[in-house]
Amino acid sequence: MKSLSLLAVLLLATASSSGQELVVRNARLMGTGAADGPKVDLRVVDGKIAAVGESVGPVSPRTPVVDAKGRFVTPAFVLAHTWEGMDRANEVMDVTPFVSVTDAIDPTSSFFDNMLRDGVYTIHVAPGDRTAIGGLGAVVRPTALVVEEMTIVPEASVKISMIPPQGNRAAHMAKIRAALEDARRHMESKERATDTKPTGNFAADLEALQLDRRKAPLVRLLKREIPAFVSCAVAGDVTRALDLEKEFGIDVRLALGPDTWRAASVVASTKKVAVVGPRFWSEEEDPETGAVVRRFLPKVLSDAGATFAVVSVQTSLGERYLWYQAATLIRHGIAKDAAWASVTSRAAEVLGLGASKGSLDVGKDADLLVWTDDPMSGRAWVDVGVSEGRVVYERVKDRRLADLLGIQEGGR
Amino acid sequence: MKSFVRLLSIVLALAPLSADARAQGEADLLVRVKRLYVGDGTFKDDVAIVIRNGKFESVGPLKEGVAAKETFDAEGLYATPGFVEGSSFVGLPRGADENEEGSETTPELDVRAGLDLSDPEFARLLDVGVTTVVVVPGYRNVFGGLSAAFKPKPKGPPRLLRAGVASQAVAHRAPTAGNSPPGRGFFRGGGPDLFNRRPNTRMGVVHELRRGLQEGRGVASTEGWRRLYPKATGDALARAVKGETPFVFSASTATDVLAALRIADEFGVSKFYVQDAGEAHLVAAKLAERKVGVLIGPIDARFRAESEEERSGVMTAPKILDAAGATYGISRGTSDDASSLRAFLTYAVRGGLTPEKAAAAVTGRPAAITGLSDATGVVAPGLDADLLLFDGDPTSPSSTLAVVVSDGAVVRRSEARK
Numbered sequence: 001m002k003s004l005s006l007l008a009v010l011l012l013a014t015a016s017s018s019g020q021e022l023v024v025r026n027a028r029l030m031g032t033g034a035a036d037g038p039k040v041d042l043r044v045v046d047g048k049i050a051a052v053g054e055s056v057g058p059v060s061p062r063t064p065v066v067d068a069k070g071r072f073v074t075p076a077f078v079l080a081h082t083w084e085g086m087d088r089a090n091e092v093m094d095v096t097p098f099v100s101v102t103d104a105i106d107p108t109s110s111f112f113d114n115m116l117r118d119g120v121y122t123i124h125v126a127p128g129d130r131t132a133i134g135g136l137g138a139v140v141r142p143t144a145l146v147v148e149e150m151t152i153v154p155e156a157s158v159k160i161s162m163i164p165p166q167g168n169r170a171a172h173m174a175k176i177r178a179a180l181e182d183a184r185r186h187m188e189s190k191e192r193a194t195d196t197k198p199t200g201n202f203a204a205d206l207e208a209l210q211l212d213r214r215k216a217p218l219v220r221l222l223k224r225e226i227p228a229f230v231s232c233a234v235a236g237d238v239t240r241a242l243d244l245e246k247e248f249g250i251d252v253r254l255a256l257g258p259d260t261w262r263a264a265s266v267v268a269s270t271k272k273v274a275v276v277g278p279r280f281w282s283e284e285e286d287p288e289t290g291a292v293v294r295r296f297l298p299k300v301l302s303d304a305g306a307t308f309a310v311v312s313v314q315t316s317l318g319e320r321y322l323w324y325q326a327a328t329l330i331r332h333g334i335a336k337d338a339a340w341a342s343v344t345s346r347a348a349e350v351l352g353l354g355a356s357k358g359s360l361d362v363g364k365d366a367d368l369l370v371w372t373d374d375p376m377s378g379r380a381w382v383d384v385g386v387s388e389g390r391v392v393y394e395r396v397k398d399r400r401l402a403d404l405l406g407i408q409e410g411g412r
Numbered sequence: 413m414k415s416f417v418r419l420l421s422i423v424l425a426l427a428p429l430s431a432d433a434r435a436q437g438e439a440d441l442l443v444r445v446k447r448l449y450v451g452d453g454t455f456k457d458d459v460a461i462v463i464r465n466g467k468f469e470s471v472g473p474l475k476e477g478v479a480a481k482e483t484f485d486a487e488g489l490y491a492t493p494g495f496v497e498g499s500s501f502v503g504l505p506r507g508a509d510e511n512e513e514g515s516e517t518t519p520e521l522d523v524r525a526g527l528d529l530s531d532p533e534f535a536r537l538l539d540v541g542v543t544t545v546v547v548v549p550g551y552r553n554v555f556g557g558l559s560a561a562f563k564p565k566p567k568g569p570p571r572l573l574r575a576g577v578a579s580q581a582v583a584h585r586a587p588t589a590g591n592s593p594p595g596r597g598f599f600r601g602g603g604p605d606l607f608n609r610r611p612n613t614r615m616g617v618v619h620e621l622r623r624g625l626q627e628g629r630g631v632a633s634t635e636g637w638r639r640l641y642p643k644a645t646g647d648a649l650a651r652a653v654k655g656e657t658p659f660v661f662s663a664s665t666a667t668d669v670l671a672a673l674r675i676a677d678e679f680g681v682s683k684f685y686v687q688d689a690g691e692a693h694l695v696a697a698k699l700a701e702r703k704v705g706v707l708i709g710p711i712d713a714r715f716r717a718e719s720e721e722e723r724s725g726v727m728t729a730p731k732i733l734d735a736a737g738a739t740y741g742i743s744r745g746t747s748d749d750a751s752s753l754r755a756f757l758t759y760a761v762r763g764g765l766t767p768e769k770a771a772a773a774v775t776g777r778p779a780a781i782t783g784l785s786d787a788t789g790v791v792a793p794g795l796d797a798d799l800l801l802f803d804g805d806p807t808s809p810s811s812t813l814a815v816v817v818s819d820g821a822v823v824r825r826s827e828a829r830k
Contacts, residue, residue, distance in 0.1 A: 327810035331812050
C-alpha cells in the first residue's frame with residue numbers, strides 16, 4: 001500500500017516536471033509588457049510564459065494549440081480588492097483581525113462564475129469596509145470549486161477601514177490604535193519570554209513565539225510580513241492611514257473612495273500603487289452657490305503623479321467589467337496604457353504579485369485571454385481563458401452564456 | 413485640434429462663396445464626421461452636417477463653398493443625434509413619489525406645475541448627451557397627470573419643448589407602496605383615507621384604471637356623467653379615452669404590460685405607449701403584433717434584475733424586441749456615467765443589437781414613441797439641431813463625448829482628450 005502511494009506521488013511529480021506545454025498562435029497582443037503587434041505566438045511551459053515572438057520554436061504534435069486567428073490577446077485581469085464572493089462581507093464587531101475570508105468564500109457563488117467568464121483570474125478578496133480591523137484577505141483564482149485549490153496567496157492582507165460605521169473618526173482611530181498597540185505589547189512580551197534567537201525563517205520564528213492565535217495576524221502586520229489594505233472615504237482618512245503606517249511601521253496599501261481626491265499629492269508621495277473604485281466620481285455642492293463640482297478621481301490622481309489600480313463591482317451597472325472600468329478611464333483622459341495597466345500589471349503590483357501576474361512577459365504566469373473582438377469595443381467577449389497555462393474557459397462550451405444571450409449552439 | 417479647426421474655418425471663409433451660400437450668409441456650424449448614426453436605425457459615412465438658426469440645414473456630402481462660424485472636422489469623429497430621455501423624474505421634488513395624494517385619480521394635473529426647473533440635474537443630463545427629456549409625474553397615483561418634454565440648457569431653466577406629451581396611467585404595483593388594507597393601517601378599522609389609501613394589490617391598481625377609464629368614457633359620451641363627475645378630472649380622462657392626449661402606461665413586469673394592453677382594448681384606447689417595461693422582452697411578440705411603442709430601461713450589464721419591482725431590462729432585451737419587430741426605445745438613464753443612456757447604448761450592442769439600431773433606441777425611437785419626432789431625435793433637415801460628437805465609435809465605452817450641440821448651440825466641449 002505504502003509503495004503504491006509512493007508510486008503515485010512519483011508519477012504526479014514526473015507529470016508536473018515534464019514540461020506541460022501550451023502554444024497560442026496568431027495572437028494580436030494588446031496591453032502587454034511585450035511589444036504590441038499582430039501575429040505573435042506564445043509558448044507556455046509549466047504554466048509560465050516561456051517565449052513570445054514570431055517564432056517560438058518547434059511545436060510537438062502532442063502540444064495543445066490555441067489558434068487566436070489574429071484576434072486580440074491580453075493578460076488576464078487582476079482584481080486588486082473586492083468584498084464580493086463571500087457570504088457576508090463584514091463581521092458585526094469592530095475589531096476582528098482573527099477572521100479570514102478563506103472561511104467565508106463561497107466558490108459556487110455566481111461572482112466567481114462571472115469572474116471566470118469575464119477573464120479575471122487573480123482576485124484579492126478582503127473583508128468589507130464596515131469593520132475597523134476586518135480580518136485577513138486572500139488572493140484567489142476562480143478556477144476551482146474548493147477554497148484551498150482556489151487560493152494563490154492564503155493570507156494576503158489585513159483589512160483596515162478608516163470609515164467609522166458609527167461614532168466619530170477620533171473614536172474609530174482610537175479603536176484601531178488600541179488594537180495595534182495591544183498586539184505590539186503582546187508581541188514584545190512574547191519576544192521577551194522566548195529564549196530562541198530569530199532564525200530568519202518567519203513562520204518558524206512566529207511559531208516559536210507561541211503567539212495568541214487571535215493576535216497573530218496583527219503581529220504579522222506589525223512585522224511587515226503582510227500588508228494592510230486600508231479603505232479611505234475622505235482625504236483625512238488617507239493622512240490618518242499614513243499616520244498609522246508611520247506610528248506602527250506597518251505596510252499600508254490605500255484603497256480610495258472618490259472623495260479622497262484632495263489627498264492626491266499625499267497618495268503620490270507614498271510612491272505605492274493605490275486601489276481606486278469601483279466609483280470614480282466625487283460630487284461636491286458649494287454650500288453658498290449650490291453649484292455642483294464633479295471630479296474624476298483617477299484623473300486627479302494621475303495629474304498628481306500617483307499610480308493606481310482600479311476595481312469593479314458586480315452589483316453596479318457597467319462597473320461590473322474591468323474592461324469597462326479601463327475604458328471609462330480612457331474616456332476621461334487617462335492614457336490607454338495606464339488604463340490597461342490599472343486592471344492588469346498595476347493591480348498585480350499592489351498585491352505584491354508584480355513578478356508573476358498582470359502581463360505576458362517571459363517568465364510570468366501564463367494568465368491570458370483570447371477575445372472575440374477589440375476588448376474596448378464593448379461587444380467583445382472572452383473566447384478562451386488560460387490560467388497558469390491551463391485552458392480554464394472556452395466560450396463555445398459556456399452553455400450558461402449561450403442561454404443568457406439566446407445563442408444557438410455553435411453560433412456567435 | 414483647436415488650431416486646426418480655426419485654420420480650416422479661415423480656409424473655408426476665404427474660399428469663393430457660391431451664390432447660394434452668399435445669399436444665406438455663414439452657417440452657424442459645420443460638422444464633418446467619419447460616421448453619423450442618423451437616429452432612424454441607419455448610418456451614413458463621411459457626411460457633412462450644416463446647422464443654421466438652431467436647425468439642421470443639410471446632411472450629406474460636403475458642398476463647395478459652405479462657410480460656417482465654427483467647424484468640427486477632426487479625424488475619426490462620430491456623430492449621433494442628441495439623446496432623447498423618454499421617461500424621467502428629473503426636477504420632481506420627491507422623484508417617483510411626487511403625487512397629489514388626495515386621490516388616486518389626478519389626470520387633470522400637469523407635471524409642470526410642481527417641477528423645479530432649477531434642478532441642476534437638467535444641466536447634468538447634458539454632460540451625458542441628453543438634449544431632450546420627458547418628465548413624467550410620480551408613480552403613487554394610478555392616474556398621475558400630464559407629462560412634458562424639456563430641452564436642458566447649460567445655464568438657466570430648460571426650454572419647454574412640449575406640454576401634455578402623454579397622460580400617465582400606472583399599471584404596475586407602485587401605487588400600492590406603503591398602503592395597507594383597511595384595519596391593518598395606523599388608523600385601524602377605518603376605510604381608505606389620506607393615510608390609508610387604496611389600492612393594495614396589482615388587481616386593485618388595475619381596478620382603479622378601469623374605474624377611471626369607465627368614468628372618462630362616460631363623461632365623453634353623456635351629459636349625465638359629466639354632471640356627476642368633477643369637471644377637470646372627467647374632462648382629462650375623456651380626452652385620453654378619445655385619443656386627444658396619448659396615454660402612457662407605466663408597466664414593469666410582463667404581467668403589467670399585458671394588463672395595460674387588456675385595459676386599452678377594453679376601453680378602445682387608441683393612442684398609447686408603454687414605459688418602464690423591464691420585462692417587455694418577455695412579451696415582445698405581443699407588443700410587435702399590437703404595434704405598441706415601448707420604452708424599456710434602465711438596462712443593465714447584468715443578465716438578471718435584482719428585485720421584482722425594480723425590474724431593469726436585461727442587456728439582451730433590446731435585441732429580443734428588435735428581432736420580434738417591436739417598436740422600442742431605451743430610457744431611464746441618469747447623469748451617472750455607468751447608468752446613462754450612453755452606457756445603455758454600449759450594453760444594447762453587447763447584448764447583440766447593431767450599433768446603428770442601438771443609437772436609434774436612445775434617440776429617434778424614443779422621440780417617435782413620445783410623439784416628438786417632428787422636433788428632434790433624428791439628424792434630418794428642418795429638425796432641431798441636437799447633435800453629439802464623439803472621438804470614436806459611441807458604442808465603445810472608451811470613446812469620449814467631445815461636443816454636445818443643443819438647438820444649434822455648442823453647450824458642452826470635453827477637455828478630457830488631447
